[in-house]
């Protein structure tokens with residue numbers, strides 16, 4: 176019991192530190208920059224960030240959200256992503272415990288966080304993440320999360336197939352591009368890790384979320400959300416919901432009613 180508490184604390188703190196690295200990935204991958212060098216620096220004055228000013232969440236609070244050198248504002252997104260990653264490390268450890276599945280699902284969720292924020296910022300989902308993610312996550316799921324090879328294979332094929340046809344038909348019918356190739360690759364990657372049975376759930380929940388947010392945009396801002404909100408983050412949110420509850424939900428629907 177005692178050791179479980181300590182492990183939870185350690186994994187949560189490690190999650191915050193990983194979140195700090197995810198911030199670097201979100202900022203640099205779309206620019207095609209190295210995520211290893213150079214070390215973090217202030218985006219405004221370029222001064223390298225001292226190690227004691229680089230403590231996740233805490234440094235942001237101590238510095239009052241300002242750079243020590245130029246007093247330029249630091250975006251609240253940095254501590255937010257560190258906190259988000261820490262919370263997921265905590266939740267995933269509670270859900271999966273000290274099993275081989277835990278590091279696999281944690282890496283998966285971290286990748287989804289990076290993809291969501293990049294898509295949100297730039298309306299792109301870098302191929303370098305999804306195309307390398309498809310084989311990596313298929314192997315991780317089969318080795319550590321109990322997915323069968325067939326399940327992962329069908330997940331990739333059906334995932335890529337469904338959105339490909341949705342995208343092609345949508346464009347043919349409306350004459351404008353609704354779904355990018357990035358979304359197609361992303362759903363294939365989700366299918367690789369969660370298996371083909373997850374895809375209907377992920378598509379339904381993400382479309383529902385997208386529709387609700389889209390309507391809110393039209394109602395409150397008076398504009399078509401197609402030009403404002405990308406679809407990738409909704410796919411990622413639905414995948415995370417499935418990761419936590421999917422097995423139970425599907426069992427609920429498929430179980431014989433009395």
Ligand SMILES: [Zn+2]
Nearest residue numbers: 217220242245
């Ligand atoms: Zn600065």
